[in-house]
Amino acid sequence: DIQMTQSPSSMSASLGDRVTITCQASQDIGNDLIWFQQKPGKSPRRVIYYATNLANGVPSRFSGSRSGSDYSLTIISLESEDVADYHCLQYKQYPLTFGSGTKLEIK
Amino acid sequence: EVQLVESGGGLIQPGRSLTLSCAASGFTFSNYYMAWVRQAPTKGLEWVASITHRSTTTYFRDSVRGRFTISRDKANSTLYLQMDSLRSEDTATYYCVRADYYGGYSPVNWFAYWGQGTLVTVSS
Numbered sequence: 001d002i003q004m005t006q007s008p009s010s011m012s013a014s015l016g017d018r019v020t021i022t023c024q025a026s027q028d029i030g031n032d033l034i035w036f037q038q039k040p041g042k043s044p045r046r047v048i049y050y051a052t053n054l055a056n057g058v059p060s061r062f063s064g065s066r067s068g069s070d071y072s073l074t075i076i077s078l079e080s081e082d083v084a085d086y087h088c089l090q091y092k093q094y095p096l097t098f099g100s101g102t103k104l105e106i107k
Numbered sequence: 108e109v110q111l112v113e114s115g116g117g118l119i120q121p122g123r124s125l126t127l128s129c130a131a132s133g134f135t136f137s138n139y140y141m142a143w144v145r146q147a148p149t150k151g152l153e154w155v156a157s158i159t160h161r162s163t164t165t166y167f168r169d170s171v172r173g174r175f176t177i178s179r180d181k182a183n184s185t186l187y188l189q190m191d192s193l194r195s196e197d198t199a200t201y202y203c204v205r206a207d208y209y210g211g212y213s214p215v216n217w218f219a220y221w222g223q224g225t226l227v228t229v230s231s
Contacts, residue, residue: 044221049219
């Protein structure tokens, strides 16, 4: 199985800060990675697909990048509405595997 | 508008069976692979099972293989998850997810739409 190691597990940042969350894949997944945002009591919402593509309706302050087996979700200027849990998912190979999640809070 | 509406969750005793349903609308159901993803209380997301557009192939995580069955009904645009021999560790909110388009690899389609989830609590 492909392991997705997500970090940090939680973080707090100030409004306007640049925030980066990372997932490391244990095997080659190419760009078959999705980032989700999940607000309390809500279903996950896709924010980045195919590692670097912004999903429909997602603010341009979100971006995705890849460096080898490391995948990053960056928010260039944190806003209060970005408080949420963030999850990565690899769909290169079954079983599909998620990262363990990152809880993002405002400092 | 794409809609996925799950139902069938509830409180169930260990060892019993439960079937979840997901009513799909707003897209051609038979053109898409579908999946179930679950989330235990205060935990992360966990993929459970997937099914191809014509039901020819199904995939399961190891912990549910042999106990869960995923199926779909084209006529009613409905996805199912039959869960047998339920365990306390199956307690979670179960989400129905539209996975991939059948007509070739299309990253834009993967996991773009989720239902609101249905809570399954396995407890005596």
